[in-house]
Structures are given as structure tokens and as C-alpha cells.
Amino acid sequence: MAVGLAFPDHAAGPAPRRLSPARLAIYVFLAFSAAFFLVPIYIMIATALKTMPEIRGGSALHWPVAPDLVAWFKAWSSACVGLDCTGIHVGFWNSVRIVVPSVFLAVLVGAINGYCLSFWRFRGANLMFAIMLFAIFIPYQVFVFPMISISAFFGQYGKLPGIILVHVIFGMPIMTLMFRNYFAGLPIDVFKAARVDGAGFWRIFWQIMLPMSKPIIVVAVIWQATASWNDYLLGLVFAGRDNLPMTAQLNLLVTAEMGAHEYNVDMAATLQTALIPLIIYFVSGKWFARGIAAGAVKG
Amino acid sequence: MGGKINTRRLSVAFESVVALKDLDLTIEEGEFLVLLGPSGCGKSTLLNAIAGLLDVSGGEVWIGGKNVTWAEPKDRGLAMVFQSYALYPAMDVYGNLAFALRVAGMKKDEIEARVARAADLLSLTPLLRRRPSALSGGQRQRVAIGRALVRQVDVFLFDEPLSNLDAQLRAELRVEIKQLHMRLGNTTVYVTHDQIEALSLADRIAVMRGGVIQQLADPDTVYHRPANRFVASFLGSPPMNFISGELVGDGGTRAVRAGEVVMPLPHTPLAAGAVTGRAVTLGIRPEDIVIGDDAGTADFRWTAPITLRESLGSETLLWSSIAGSRIAIRTSARIAAKAGDNLPVGFASDRVSLFDQKTEERI
Numbered sequence: 001m002a003v004g005l006a007f008p009d010h011a012a013g014p015a016p017r018r019l020s021p022a023r024l025a026i027y028v029f030l031a032f033s034a035a036f037f038l039v040p041i042y043i044m045i046a047t048a049l050k051t052m053p054e055i056r057g058g059s060a061l062h063w064p065v066a067p068d069l070v071a072w073f074k075a076w077s078s079a080c081v082g083l084d085c086t087g088i089h090v091g092f093w094n095s096v097r098i099v100v101p102s103v104f105l106a107v108l109v110g111a112i113n114g115y116c117l118s119f120w121r122f123r124g125a126n127l128m129f130a131i132m133l134f135a136i137f138i139p140y141q142v143f144v145f146p147m148i149s150i151s152a153f154f155g156q157y158g159k160l161p162g163i164i165l166v167h168v169i170f171g172m173p174i175m176t177l178m179f180r181n182y183f184a185g186l187p188i189d190v191f192k193a194a195r196v197d198g199a200g201f202w203r204i205f206w207q208i209m210l211p212m213s214k215p216i217i218v219v220a221v222i223w224q225a226t227a228s229w230n231d232y233l234l235g236l237v238f239a240g241r242d243n244l245p246m247t248a249q250l251n252l253l254v255t256a257e258m259g260a261h262e263y264n265v266d267m268a269a270t271l272q273t274a275l276i277p278l279i280i281y282f283v284s285g286k287w288f289a290r291g292i293a294a295g296a297v298k299g
Numbered sequence: 300m301g302g303k304i305n306t307r308r309l310s311v312a313f314e315s316v317v318a319l320k321d322l323d324l325t326i327e328e329g330e331f332l333v334l335l336g337p338s339g340c341g342k343s344t345l346l347n348a349i350a351g352l353l354d355v356s357g358g359e360v361w362i363g364g365k366n367v368t369w370a371e372p373k374d375r376g377l378a379m380v381f382q383s384y385a386l387y388p389a390m391d392v393y394g395n396l397a398f399a400l401r402v403a404g405m406k407k408d409e410i411e412a413r414v415a416r417a418a419d420l421l422s423l424t425p426l427l428r429r430r431p432s433a434l435s436g437g438q439r440q441r442v443a444i445g446r447a448l449v450r451q452v453d454v455f456l457f458d459e460p461l462s463n464l465d466a467q468l469r470a471e472l473r474v475e476i477k478q479l480h481m482r483l484g485n486t487t488v489y490v491t492h493d494q495i496e497a498l499s500l501a502d503r504i505a506v507m508r509g510g511v512i513q514q515l516a517d518p519d520t521v522y523h524r525p526a527n528r529f530v531a532s533f534l535g536s537p538p539m540n541f542i543s544g545e546l547v548g549d550g551g552t553r554a555v556r557a558g559e560v561v562m563p564l565p566h567t568p569l570a571a572g573a574v575t576g577r578a579v580t581l582g583i584r585p586e587d588i589v590i591g592d593d594a595g596t597a598d599f600r601w602t603a604p605i606t607l608r609e610s611l612g613s614e615t616l617l618w619s620s621i622a623g624s625r626i627a628i629r630t631s632a633r634i635a636a637k638a639g640d641n642l643p644v645g646f647a648s649d650r651v652s653l654f655d656q657k658t659e660e661r662i
Contacts, residue, residue: 189381189383189384190383190386190387190388192347192350192372192379192385193379193381193385193386193387193446194387194398195372195373196350196372196373196377196378196379197373197399197446198372198399198403199398207387207398208387211387211389211390212389
């Protein structure tokens with residue numbers, strides 16, 4: 001052969017699979033990375049299923065001898081959160097009451113903003129968008145005190161509508177960015193066609209654009225739900241004693257100074273708090289990846 | 300029907316770029332006008348301005364005797380078909396066709412009747428319950444045309460409606476659009492960069508460049524008597540052959556001299572400005588150069604060295620050169636000539652176009 005490369009004469013069909021050192025290195029690295037996240041979760045689950053004597057006696061990595069859910073029930077309904085010994089379920093329902101409306105409103109506001117910025121170009125639209133983009137990168141903490149003053153002024157400080165509104169406001173910039181980029185990737189001709197067909201601002205939004213936006217709506221819902229469910233600071237500051245979200249109650253539970261630390265209850269309560277975002281990811285992970293990609297390629 | 304369209308000193312500017320400037324155009328009722336030009340020539344801008352989809356920076360738009368310059372698109376009595384079809388993906392074909400009528404608050408049975416009529420006209424009836432994503436490109440564009448039909452308006456605007464389709468479908472739909480226009484008689488403005496579409500569909504063609512209409516005339520005139528060198532080179536494939544030279548002779552025996560070659564023009568109609576010594580470009584279409592025995596009666600004859608032969612199936616292109624200019628000769632598929640041959644060729648001087656070399660305008 002003139003080229004000087006040796007090719008086997010019997011080569012036919014698919015090339016045989018070979019495990020090269022580079023491949024092997026990739027697998028080892030991936031396994032290590034996975035373990036980095038999975039080991040702590042394993043320890044949490046194992047600990048939550050143990051009794052206190054077993055926790056004190058054995059290694060954290062041991063699987064419980066007789067797994068039971070006593071700690072789980074206690075965490076949910078009878079552990080002491082501050083002075084009330086009613087478990088973390090109060091916080092769970094508080095979080096639901098905060099997260100559901102704030103996700104709905106934040107996504108809606110973001111969609112409307114993105115729709116305006118992409119299709120109804122008005123004077124100063126770019127400036128508005130730039131301001132919102134900027135807002136994404138400012139840390140929450142900077143806003144806390146002014147926001148307290150504002151919500152107190154409107155009589156909403158420490159009330160449920162107040163904390164919902166705070167979540168909507170803080171979620172708005174990233175929601176707007178997502179929807180604007182998604183809409184920017186949609187064909188402008190569809191918008192033009194709808195205008196020629198006589199549809200106005202709201203009709204185009206509800207009947208044409210929103211039905212085309214399912215992937216980005218899924219992404220936005222996941223994002224906003226996770227962010228507001230996992231939020232601790234805003235909930236602690238703005239929700240008020242009666243509406244403390246699950247994360248804030250969890251903190252009270254695990255930092256309680258009375259008696260010995262019940263690690264199994266702490267772990268169970270933590271897992272219960274983390275369950276909602278986990279479920280959201282597992283259920284909609286495929287959609288999430290798809291929506292992110294759709295926005296990334298076209299935006 | 301009130302489908303006459305007028306633009307008066309119409310200007311459109313984007314930021315600092317002027318896309319259209321002081322454009323005057325009258326489109327008669329029932330006329331099929333094609334806006335033809337390369338991308339960026341302002342043809343789509345003009346169409347969007349007529350539709351009301353972008354704000355004009357000066358001048359007026361009149362449709363059907365009304366000044367609609369500031370009117371919303373829906374109030375202008377027009378419908379539009381887009382290159383990307385622009386169907387509503389979340390609605391089925393019926394929903395797409397019915398959308399404008401529902402927006403207008405029309406009664407349900409009237410909507411059904413109109414959709415049925417349009418679907419029948421465009422053979423869409425079996426597809427009414429399908430989503431756009433389940434349609435082929437040709438079907439999608441027929442739905443888009445149907446969406447325009449149901450509105451029963453006086454003016455149709457087409458924005459490169461066939462550009463996304465493959466060649467065969469394009470030819471089919473072109474015929475359908477032509478037949479539709481013959482049947483309905485709407486005033487139609489059709490934007491394209493495809494000269495075949497323009498020549499075959501138009502009553503009149505407006506060839507545009509840089510936001511200015513270069514020539515506005517029927518297809519025959521635009522093709523055979525182009526107003527300037529740009530129009531001559533934009534239409535035709537390959538475009539018109541150009542030979543640079545100088546106008547010589549007086550009275551009835553004018554000629555163009557290009558180097559050693561003198562091409563007499565006894566039958567070329569020339570304007571008064573055609574004075575001797577003027578630097579000109581002679582233009583002749585590839586199909587107006589005749590070969591062999593036919594060349595015997597031509598006003599100008601020469602022997603052309605063939606450098607390349609291109610067989611195009613139904614015809615053959617021969618490439619040669621004269622006086623330093625490359626020229627194409629279009630001839631029948633069966634010609635035996637090949638590269639290296641020397642062929643007697645010639646052209647009749649009444650087929651010649653002359654352009655000023657500086658202004659590039661027709662003389």
C-alpha cells in the first residue's frame with residue numbers, strides 16, 4: 001500500500017470496540033465525580049433509617065441493620081421546630097402556599113416581558129433589557145433592606161402575599177431573559193401573520209406565542225420552583241412567623257439546642273425538604289435539557 | 300373591489316440606514332406586480348411597508364382610495380403569505396385558516412363555509428385536521444395561501460412564498476398562484492429574487508436595487524429592453540453578454556467599435572444622446588446570437604472560437620469571447636460543436652441593447 005498504513009484485509013462490518021486507556025480514564029473520572037455527589041446522599045438516607053444507638057455506635061457508611069421509618073414520621077409530624085413540636089409538615093405546606101403562586105406569577109410576568117421585548121419593540125426596549133440583565137447579577141442581600149421598607153410601606157411585610165411578591169420580583173429578570181431569548185428564536189413571520197390576521201397584543205400572546213413556548217415554560221417552571229423552594233433567606237426575612245417556608249423550619253429543627261441531636265430525624269427532615277426539587281428534576285429532566293437546548297441554539 | 304395601491308414619496312429608514320427613499324409606485328386594481336431584486340434591495344421592506352408591518356419614516360401609502368399610512372395591518376384590506384409559511388404550529392389546518400375569521404368575530408357557519416371553499420380550491424380538504432408539522436413544504440405553503448384566501452380581501456401580498464420549496468414544487472405552485480390570480484383577480488404584490496417567477500407571473504415587474512426602482516414594465520420589456528445595465532445583468536441565466544466599445548459612425552450607419560472589431564447597428568433604435576465617440580457597452584442576450592447558416596443574414600457576423608460547451612439538457616451553452624469579453628451563446632441541445640471549434644455566428648442589430656459606460660443607463 002502506497003500510503004504506508006497497515007489496514008487489515010479482513011475488515012468488514014462494524015469496527016470492533018476497544019477499551020483504550022483514554023476511555024478508561026474518562027470512566028474512572030466520571031465514576032469519581034458521581035461518587036462525590038452520591039456518597040453524601042447515601043449517608044443521609046442510611047442515617048435517616050437508623051436508630052440513634054446505631055448512629056452513635058457504627059460507621060456512617062454502614063447500611064442500617066434494621067431500617068425503619070420512625071425518624072421520618074417524627075420529622076414530618078412531631079419533631080420540635082422552635083417551640084412547636086408539630087414536625088416539619090407545617091413548613092411543607094407553607095412552602096407550597098408560597099411556591100405555587102410565585103411560580104405561576106413569575107413565569108407569567110417573565111413570559112409577558114419576554115414577549116414585549118422580542119416582538120413589540122418599543123423605544124428603550126434594549127435599555128430595559130440591559131437593566132434586567134444587570135439585575136440578575138446583583139446579590140439578593142443588597143436588596144433585602146430596601147425591600148423590607150417597601151413591603152412594610154404596602155403593609156405586606158411578614159404576610160403571605162408579601163413573600164410571594166418578593167419571589168416574583170426576584171425571579172422576574174431570569175424569567176424575562178429566558179423567554180426573551182426563546183421568543184427571539186421564533187420566526188418573526190408568525191407574529192407578522194397574526195397581526196395581518198387582525199390579532200392584537202393579548203390574543204397573539206395567549207393563542208399564538210404561549211402554545212409555541214411549551215419547552216421554555218417547562219424550563220422556567222423548574223427553575224423558578226427550585227429557586228423559590230430552596231430559598232431560605234427571603235423566606236426567613238419576608239414570610240413572617242406564620243408562613244415560614246420548609247427550609248427555614250428545617251433550620252430551626254436541626255439547630256435546636258434542647259437535648260441531644262437526633263441525627264436520624266435531622267437527616268429525614270432534610271431529605272423531605274429536598275424531595276420536591278428532586279422529584280421535579282426526575283420527572284422533567286428530559287424536558288429541561290430539551291428546553292435549555294432550544295433556547296441556547298436559537299437564542 | 301378597491302385594490303389599487305399607491306405609495307407617495309414613501310421612505311423607510313432603519314436606525315441610520317435608509318431602505319427606501321421617496322418611492323412613488325402605483326399598482327392598478329387587479330394587477331399582478333412583482334418586486335424583483337437581489338437581497339437587500341428594499342423589495343421586502345416595501346412589501347412590509349404596504350402591509351403596515353413596519354413604520355414608514357416619510358410619505359404615504361394608499362390602498363383602495365384610502366390613506367392607510369397609519370392604519371393597522373388588519374385594517375388595510377390585505378392578506379399576506381410569507382416565505383417561512385408562518386403557520387400557527389399549535390393549531391391544525393382548519394384553525395389556521397379560520398383564525399383571522401374568528402378574530403374578526405365572524406359567525407361559525409360563515410367561517411366553516413369560507414374555510415371549506417378555500418380548502419377545496421387548494422385541495423386541502425383532506426388535511427384540515429392535521430397540524431402544520433405533519434404537512435410537507437408544499438402543503439404548508441398552500442395552507443398559508445389558503446389563510447390569505449379566506450379573508451376575501453382585495454390585496455394579496457406574497458413575500459418570497461416559493462423560496463423554501465424545491466424546484467419541482469416551486470414550478471407547480473407557481474402555476475397554481477397564476478391560476479388563482481386569473482380566477483380571483485385580486486391586486487397582487489409579489490416579492491421574489493427569482494427571475495423565472497417574476498417573468499412568468501407578473502403583469503408588470505419592478506426591478507429594484509438599493510431601495511430604488513430601476514425599471515417598472517411588463518416582463519417582455521424588462522427582459523428585452525432593460526433600462527440599465529443592472530437590470531440587463533440581473534435577468535437572464537446566463538445574463539446578457541456585454542461588450543465594451545465606442546460609438547462610431549453617423550446617421551443611419553452607426554456602429555460600436557471594440558478594439559479591432561466593428562459591430563454595425565443599422566436597426567438598433569438609439570436615443571438622441573447617442574453621439575459619436577461615446578463610450579458604450581453593447582449588450583446582447585445569449586439566445587440572440589445565432590449560429591451557422593442562420594448567421595448569414597445577421598447584421599454582424601464573425602467566427603467565434605468555442606472555449607467550453609455546457610449541455611443543459613434542453614439546450615446547450617457555448618462559451619466564446621470577442622474583443623476581450625467573454626460571451627455565452629445559447630443554442631439547441633443537438634448542436635455538434637465542442638470546445639476548440641470555430642463557429643460562424645452573428646446577431647441582428649435590432650436585438651442589441653446599448654448602455655452608457657459611465658451611467659450604465661440605456662441609450
